[in-house]
Amino acid sequence: MHLSSFAKRKRALVALHRKEPMLKAEEFLCMSQGNCLFSAITGKGENIFVSIPERFRNAYYFSTNAYVICSPLEMPKVKGEVVCLLSDDQVLALANSSDWPEVFTHLPEGRTGKNTKNEAYLDADALPPSDAEAGEDEERYEGESSSSEESNDDCRK
Incomplete structure (x- = not known):
């Protein structure tokens, strides 16, 4: 077989x-x-x-x-x-052991243990906004909408 x-x-x-x-x-x-x-x-x-x-x-x-x-x-x-x-x-x-030759300095990328708890794993642009950032965005959009309403009222007069 x-x-x-x-x-x-x-x-x-x-x-x-x-x-x-x-x-x-x-x-x-x-x-x-x-x-x-x-x-x-x-x-x-x-x-x-x-x-x-x-x-x-x-x-x-x-x-x-x-x-x-x-x-x-x-x-x-x-x-x-x-x-x-x-x-x-x-x-x-x-x-990390004693068997590793000193000639080899290239370690696999992304697994070198350099990330600590304080460092972000992903870029901030790739993540959705947090609650604090969402509140700031809402305030900004509310301010823009009220000013756009005022400009529309000015055009109508």
């Missing part, structure tokens, strides 16, 4: 993601620079070629600046093979 392409993709994605992002023995962390056979930057700052196993190639697109865990390979040009893709939350968890 053959698996459908959807089932193959689903199994590959489950195998590609780990629940625990900790590095095992001899594994190293890389930041991807492309897809399929791509160049990656190691924790030491060197550019190497890393391969993706065939079961992952058509199942997932590895975006630029995505972090992956690789196992070493003993080949002349290709130095590693992708074992795991790290999610944004896993990257932040590793960045």
